[in-house]
Amino acid sequence: MKRILDWVDERLGAGPIWKALFARHVPEASGPAAWFYTLGSASLFVFTIQVVTGILLAMNYVPSADHAHDSVQFIETQVVLGRFIRGLHHWGATFMVVLVLLHMLRVFFMGAYKYPREVTWLVGVGIFLLVMGFSFTGYLLPWDQKAYWATAVGTNIARQVPAAGEAIGLVLKGSEELGMATLARFYAMHVLLLPALTAGLLAAHLFLVVWHGISEPPSRSGGPPP
Amino acid sequence: MRTPIVDPERRPGLSRRAFLTGAIAAVGGLIGAVLGGGGLGYVLSPLFRRHGEEWVDIGRADEVSPGAPIKVDFTVRKRDAWTTVERRASAWVLTADGKQFIVYDPRCTHLGCPYRWDRDLGRFLCPCHTAVFGVDGRVVMGPAPRPLDRFPVKIVGGRIMIRPEPVKSERS
Numbered sequence: 244m245k246r247i248l249d250w251v252d253e254r255l256g257a258g259p260i261w262k263a264l265f266a267r268h269v270p271e272a273s274g275p276a277a278w279f280y281t282l283g284s285a286s287l288f289v290f291t292i293q294v295v296t297g298i299l300l301a302m303n304y305v306p307s308a309d310h311a312h313d314s315v316q317f318i319e320t321q322v323v324l325g326r327f328i329r330g331l332h333h334w335g336a337t338f339m340v341v342l343v344l345l346h347m348l349r350v351f352f353m354g355a356y357k358y359p360r361e362v363t364w365l366v367g368v369g370i371f372l373l374v375m376g377f378s379f380t381g382y383l384l385p386w387d388q389k390a391y392w393a394t395a396v397g398t399n400i401a402r403q404v405p406a407a408g409e410a411i412g413l414v415l416k417g418s419e420e421l422g423m424a425t426l427a428r429f430y431a432m433h434v435l436l437l438p439a440l441t442a443g444l445l446a447a448h449l450f451l452v453v454w455h456g457i458s459e460p461p462s463r464s465g466g467p468p469p
Numbered sequence: 470m471r472t473p474i475v476d477p478e479r480r481p482g483l484s485r486r487a488f489l490t491g492a493i494a495a496v497g498g499l500i501g502a503v504l505g506g507g508g509l510g511y512v513l514s515p516l517f518r519r520h521g522e523e524w525v526d527i528g529r530a531d532e533v534s535p536g537a538p539i540k541v542d543f544t545v546r547k548r549d550a551w552t553t554v555e556r557r558a559s560a561w562v563l564t565a566d567g568k569q570f571i572v573y574d575p576r577c578t579h580l581g582c583p584y585r586w587d588r589d590l591g592r593f594l595c596p597c598h599t600a601v602f603g604v605d606g607r608v609v610m611g612p613a614p615r616p617l618d619r620f621p622v623k624i625v626g627g628r629i630m631i632r633p634e635p636v637k638s639e640r641s
Contacts, residue, residue, distance in 0.1 A: 292504065295504060295508060296508075310551065310552070313551035314550070316551065317550055321514075321550075323510045323511060323514040323517050323518075324507050324510045324511045325511060325514070327507055328507060328511050331507075
């Protein structure tokens with residue numbers, strides 16, 4: 244094993260990259276405060292689970308008004324471990340929102356968004372909005388009563404925008420009525436558009452985290468502010 | 470006196486770093502096994518789905534009089550994942566004694582034309598290429614390469630049940 248790794252390393256010279264990623268210095272926090280620093284990694288981990296389980300679910304799901312609900316029931320009752328995989332995706336989605344929000348609060352209250360890490364923060368805000376998008380589009384896909392009416396409410400909220408509201412609602416729904424077109428475009432956004440955008444922003448976010456290093460917990464040791 | 474860099478009280482054996490590395494590897498391995506194993510089971514799901522033997526009721530046994538084959542139409546409901554596909558199908562049913570039943574696939578084994586029963590000749594005749602089959606299904610004449618295909622059949626409570634997939638007959 245070591246010889247294989249050495250062989251690869253000799254050709255790629257990836258040692259410094261590995262060091263930069265996994266052997267980098269992190270703030271020396273201890274006690275409860277140290278746990279706040281795990282929220283970003285936790286979000287990334289849950290996102291990975293969402294990707295894996297999402298790919299699996301897509302293998303048995305059909306985004307069509309007359310098949311969506313039945314195909315979900317098929318996953319629940321016929322597919323081996325289908326209920327487990329769907330459960331992971333369902334709860335992962337909820338945890339994703341919670342973790343990303345907590346991560347955001349951690350960064351905000353510790354002032355970790357400040358110079359020179361403003362861009363990391365802005366990219367993170369973008370990722371947060373994408374997670375909201377995942378939640379909104381994914382909620383419709385089971386195509387049950389809750390999914391349908393939640394999306395009806397969601398799209399109606401979007402229609403309250405002055406002047407442009409009707410147009411926004413129409414673009415969101417894909418047609419006058421919430422139906423086939425809505426389900427198709429929500430599915431496309433959920434599994435194609437949003438993951439692509441998230442992959443890009445996530446790469447930028449992680450690069451910036453490593454590039455800047457993680458900020459120390461705030462302290463008064465630097466003296467009183469001017 | 471220089472203080473020793475290494476704590477003399479430190480017991481030899483597992484260091485903190487080694488413990489954490491091992492713990493992370495173990496937990497990571499467990500998560501990987503659950504996700505990987507679960508995912509694998511999910512993907513391989515079709516392998517584990519049991520293929521139920523679906524028997525179709527095609528009619529009453531006492532409606533078939535011995536020696537007089539009749540053509541029976543029936544509906545096959547086939548489950549396709551979460552949908553059910555209905556298909557009309559037919560079969561030739563005959564019996565010699567009212568106990569043992571034979572059910573033939575209604576397609577000629579030559580090129581799949583629907584054949585008919587000729588009462589006077591006591592043979593099945595195919596209109597397409599003049600294949601002729603005996604009442605036992607064997608080829609009497611013509612281009613058919615093998616005897617008529619049969620559906621597996623059983624009698625349950627006076628009803629004729631078949632499995633809607635014909636069994637290919639052996640070339641004779």
